[in-house]
Amino acid sequence: MILSKSCEYAIRATVYVALKSRKNEKTGIIEVAEAIGSPMHFTGKILQTLVRKKILSSAKGPTGGFYVENGQDLFLIDIVRAIDGNGLFTSCVLGLESCSETQPCPMHEQVKPIRDLLMAEFSKKPVTGLVEEFQQHKYFLK
């Protein structure tokens, strides 16, 4: 596990909502959960966090649902940060509080560039890219 299960759901949910938003459609929790194979209530919680963190937007009421704002420039890293925070990229792989750049643990030098690589890959993956590949049936969301 690199990412938490919540984060995995969040990514897939965002892709699905973004795809629907291209057709100017808002998506409800039930449909999102069904689409990504996750528990409905829990998905609702995650979607709420994404709204709070400005990744997604939402509307209440009979014409409500979740959507991506037009012109929103989202990258995979934004979702990862919104749900899991920065721990993946910053905490010591040996679990040492004292580990830092100035006082590195024995694996710091080897692991840091790998983490930076991972962050770089997440940072350059636009959500629109994930949406397009999904639309072309290159992968599923469950």
Place this chain on the structure above:
Amino acid sequence: MILSKSCEYAIRATVYVALKSRKNEKTGIIEVAEAIGSPMHFTGKILQTLVRKKILSSAKGPTGGFYVENGQDLFLIDIVRAIDGNGLFTSCVLGLESCSETQPCPMHEQVKPIRDLLMAEFSKKPVTGLVEEFQQHKYFLK
């Protein structure tokens, strides 16, 4: 978090036990836990797993304790595998069951080499290296 907390403890415990083994000394749970700053009973559990997985050896009784067998060629990856398994290197970063080499998710191609890099770094780090750096006070274990 790349590794679980249990795994972080396991690595540090192994380093400490290995250092003591160089002086032909066995180490008890209480001392290990104190040295690595972890809860004693939980540390005992982790050490037991390490024994079961043949990373460490143990002896009961008044002269008992944990130790590393002479000639044991340990690498960081051995500990990681013993405690956390292979999930870190194999499961899909988007959490998709259907993701595989033949049916890759959109991040598969970017993430797989990074994971392989990580596995490679863990695979080439001997525990003896970690022990030596610890002995030279290059880092602490808590």
Place this chain on the structure above:
DNA sequence: ATAATAAAAGATAAATTTATCTTTTATTAT
């Protein structure tokens, strides 16, 4: 104004990981 809809929020529960406690088993020294 009311009813229906859907998100938001709060509460509760289950599963999992981490942590703590107690008893049993094995070994050594006397």
Place this chain on the structure above:
DNA sequence: ATAATAAAAGATAAATTTATCTTTTATTAT
């Protein structure tokens, strides 16, 4: 044989993550 020691094993508890349920709030359509 007995006492002491330390790991091993099993049980229990607490913390955290994942999952489920209920109520409240906000919005639209009638």
